[in-house]
Amino acid sequence: MSEKVLLIDDEPEFLESMGERLKLRDMDVDSSTNISEALDKLAAEQFDAIFLDLQMPGTNGIESLKMIKKLYPDLQVILLTGHASVEKGIEAMKLGAMDFIEKPADINVLSEKVKKAQAKKMILVEKATEERISSIITGKSW
Amino acid sequence: MKSITEMLKPRFWSTDDEVLGTNRWFQNYRRVWAIAVALLSAVALIPLLFVSSMDYRATRNAIMSENLLRTTRTTSNTRRTVSYFLEERRAALALITRTVPEAELRNPNHLREILGGLKAAFGGYTDLGLVDENGRQVTYVGPYALQGKDYSDQPWFRETMDLGSYVSSVFLGYRDLPHFVLAVRFTLDDKPAILRATIDISRFQELLTDLTLSGDGDAFIVNTEGILQTPSRLHGDVLEIMNLPVPERASRTQSDVVRSSEGEPLITGYAYVEGTPFIVMIVKRQAMLMESVNKASERILWITGLSGVVILLVILGVATFMVGRIYDADQTRIKAMRDMEHANRMASIGRLAAGVAHEINNPLAIINEKAGLLRDLFTFRDEYKGDDRLVGMVDSIINSVERCGTITKRLLGFARQVDTYMAPLNLPGVVREVLSFVQKEAEYRSIDVQVILEDEIPSVVSDRGKVQQIFLNLVTNAFHAMEDGGSLDITIRRTNDDMVELMFSDDGCGIAPENMERIFEPFFSTRKQTSGTGLGLSITYGLVNELGGEMDVASELGTGTTFIIRLPIGSEAN
Numbered sequence: 216m217s218e219k220v221l222l223i224d225d226e227p228e229f230l231e232s233m234g235e236r237l238k239l240r241d242m243d244v245d246s247s248t249n250i251s252e253a254l255d256k257l258a259a260e261q262f263d264a265i266f267l268d269l270q271m272p273g274t275n276g277i278e279s280l281k282m283i284k285k286l287y288p289d290l291q292v293i294l295l296t297g298h299a300s301v302e303k304g305i306e307a308m309k310l311g312a313m314d315f316i317e318k319p320a321d322i323n324v325l326s327e328k329v330k331k332a333q334a335k336k337m338i339l340v341e342k343a344t345e346e347r348i349s350s351i352i353t354g355k356s357w
Numbered sequence: 358m359k360s361i362t363e364m365l366k367p368r369f370w371s372t373d374d375e376v377l378g379t380n381r382w383f384q385n386y387r388r389v390w391a392i393a394v395a396l397l398s399a400v401a402l403i404p405l406l407f408v409s410s411m412d413y414r415a416t417r418n419a420i421m422s423e424n425l426l427r428t429t430r431t432t433s434n435t436r437r438t439v440s441y442f443l444e445e446r447r448a449a450l451a452l453i454t455r456t457v458p459e460a461e462l463r464n465p466n467h468l469r470e471i472l473g474g475l476k477a478a479f480g481g482y483t484d485l486g487l488v489d490e491n492g493r494q495v496t497y498v499g500p501y502a503l504q505g506k507d508y509s510d511q512p513w514f515r516e517t518m519d520l521g522s523y524v525s526s527v528f529l530g531y532r533d534l535p536h537f538v539l540a541v542r543f544t545l546d547d548k549p550a551i552l553r554a555t556i557d558i559s560r561f562q563e564l565l566t567d568l569t570l571s572g573d574g575d576a577f578i579v580n581t582e583g584i585l586q587t588p589s590r591l592h593g594d595v596l597e598i599m600n601l602p603v604p605e606r607a608s609r610t611q612s613d614v615v616r617s618s619e620g621e622p623l624i625t626g627y628a629y630v631e632g633t634p635f636i637v638m639i640v641k642r643q644a645m646l647m648e649s650v651n652k653a654s655e656r657i658l659w660i661t662g663l664s665g666v667v668i669l670l671v672i673l674g675v676a677t678f679m680v681g682r683i684y685d686a687d688q689t690r691i692k693a694m695r696d697m698e699h700a701n702r703m704a705s706i707g708r709l710a711a712g713v714a715h716e717i718n719n720p721l722a723i724i725n726e727k728a729g730l731l732r733d734l735f736t737f738r739d740e741y742k743g744d745d746r747l748v749g750m751v752d753s754i755i756n757s758v759e760r761c762g763t764i765t766k767r768l769l770g771f772a773r774q775v776d777t778y779m780a781p782l783n784l785p786g787v788v789r790e791v792l793s794f795v796q797k798e799a800e801y802r803s804i805d806v807q808v809i810l811e812d813e814i815p816s817v818v819s820d821r822g823k824v825q826q827i828f829l830n831l832v833t834n835a836f837h838a839m840e841d842g843g844s845l846d847i848t849i850r851r852t853n854d855d856m857v858e859l860m861f862s863d864d865g866c867g868i869a870p871e872n873m874e875r876i877f878e879p880f881f882s883t884r885k886q887t888s889g890t891g892l893g894l895s896i897t898y899g900l901v902n903e904l905g906g907e908m909d910v911a912s913e914l915g916t917g918t919t920f921i922i923r924l925p926i927g928s929e930a931n
Contacts, residue, residue, distance in 0.1 A: 226719055226722070228727075229719070229722055229723045232727050232730045233726045235733075236726060239733045239734075240733075297714075297718030297719045297722065304794065305791075305794070315794075317762070318718045318722035318725075318762075319721045319724070319758055320722070321759075322733075
């Protein structure tokens with residue numbers, strides 16, 4: 216089963232090669248260069264994980280993260296940034312980011328994170344399914 | 358050993374322009390000091406000197422005029438006494454001419470009786486004679502044989518005939534004794550005649566010698582020609598010429614300062630005795646009279662001098678102290694300015710470094726991905742497989758990118774070190790935040806991380822970013838030192854002296870004793886071969902110092918290491 220990943224970064228070159236590399240590792244990769252495009256894609260499909268650049272021209276990474284988390288609380292967001300500070304990292308983690316990685320990052324680390332994200336997502340999905348089942352079970356009068 | 362001058366020399370004295378550097382707006386302390394000393398001395402000493410010299414002059418003048426006045430008074434009194442003495446004797450003669458019958462005056466026996474009476478009643482009379490209008494001594498009684506002597510050519514005879522009475526200067530005469538002549542004119546047998554008496558000067562002299570005078574004073578009589586009529590102690594004997602100038606004629610008693618022939622200033626009082634050639638003179642030595650003044654002025658001089666010295670010392674002390682304070686304040690200011698300049702420069706460098714690092718990180722990420730992609734292609738595609746040389750090159754690119762990444766991360770770390778923002782922090786909270794970073798790793802490697810709070814931890818005023826950096830560095834270090842399955846205990850407690858102590862104890866490999874001393878040195882790393890830059894602990898140490906804290910380490914090889922951080926609680930005001 217391939218993991219579905221969305222990359223959000225303002226550098227098309229970076230997106231292109233990273234996308235290709237992840238694809239080589241049997242992942243289903245989509246990418247967008249700005250937040251609004253990303254939001255459209257998120258609305259259209261389900262993703263196991265998204266990589267979000269914290270510093271993109273025109274948008275505040277933390278604000279974007281907040282917005283995404285508000286719309287899709289279960290979505291696993293991995294922050295990828297060139298300007299990492301412990302403070303920013305902690306702030307992001309508090310807002311519900313799954314992880315915080317400094318650029319340039321090792322591809323193996325990244326793919327591992329994706330796998331973990333997918334596992335988490337699976338657990339969440341299972342949980343949700345269970346909840347639905349139990350609600351159906353309790354909701355219906357047999 | 359320092360010499361005394363060295364010890365007395367104030368700190369600002371040897372300040373040269375080099376020390377002041379570009380801070381030209383600061384004073385030349387030596388000049389400030391000199392101006393202060395000069396101004397204060399002038400303001401304090403000039404009035405002092407002025408007042409004391411005024412006082413000296415005023416006292417001197419007062420005593421001088423007092424002395425002159427006293428001399429005048431004494432002279433005046435003496436003149437009156439002398440005048441009275443002469444008048445008394447003249448009046449006695451006048452009485453005789455009026456009361457004694459003419460025949461008796463011509464009779465020497467009678468005249469001798471009269472002389473005896475005069476001697477007994479008044480004293481001073483030596484002889485008595487009756488001179489007719491032709492100047493012949495008709496009758497004479499006295500110790501000498503002067504009967505029938507002709508006086509007609511003598512000046513006293515003319516003067517008596519003209520003026521009615523006459524007092525002569527002192528002279529030796531036929532008798533070789535200093536005496537003077539007293540003569541009165543009267544009418545005898547309707548013709549003018551003169552009753553003439555000689556008076557010796559011993560009684561006259563007593564009048565003057567009996568005076569007690571201050572200032573080695575000398576009282577005597579001279580005639581208008583300057584011939585001494587009575588002996589003086591210092592200015593010549595009887596009938597000698599006085600060694601002082603004859604004072605000018607004046608109707609009243611005068612006193613003045615006259616210089617003697619030796620140049621000594623003398624206070625001289627004099628008075629012309631009316632109707633006689635006599636001048637009463639009192640001469641005192643000014644030096645002796647002014648001795649008390651000189652003593653007083655000497656005392657004034659001493660007091661003035663001493664207070665001047667004291668004032669000068671105080672001024673020197675105060676000026677040195679004040680300029681020293683200014684100097685210290687300026688030094689502090691210079692230091693603060695330099696520190697501020699340094700901080701500003703560091704902040705600018707920090708911002709620049711952060712900017713550069715960030716800008717470089719993005720292209721680095723692209724290179725990384727491209728090279729990674731290349732490597733992937735070699736790995737996944739059969740047509741490229743097996744070309745070890747290309748794979749090696751790509752790997753070398755990736756390694757270099759990684760090295761660049763490490764450098765940019767350090768640069769960012771440096772930038773973060775620069776700005777400090779102090780705020781109250783909840784330390785256990787910060788520790789937990791930092792731990793959330795490494796939680797994943799801890800989970801993989803089943804490292805047990807415990808946070809132990811020994812008591813209520815007060816909030817600490819410090820810089821959040823730096824504290825986080827310190828904790829993260831220590832936790833990362835501990836993780837590196839530990840095998841999988843190790844345990845890290847973080848103990849937080851308050852020490853007595855307003856510090857919060859954090860102990861990061863791991864059960865890792867420990868630090869070899871020979872390395873203990875060097876672990877805080879920059880670029881010292883035992884992991885140099887693998888990934889260490891050798892900067893982690895030295896940066897941490899620098900950060901702790903910057904926050905006013907202390908850092909200690911205790912370690913045993915093979916058992917584990919404990920890093921101890923003590924941070925001051927501080928107050929928000931600072």
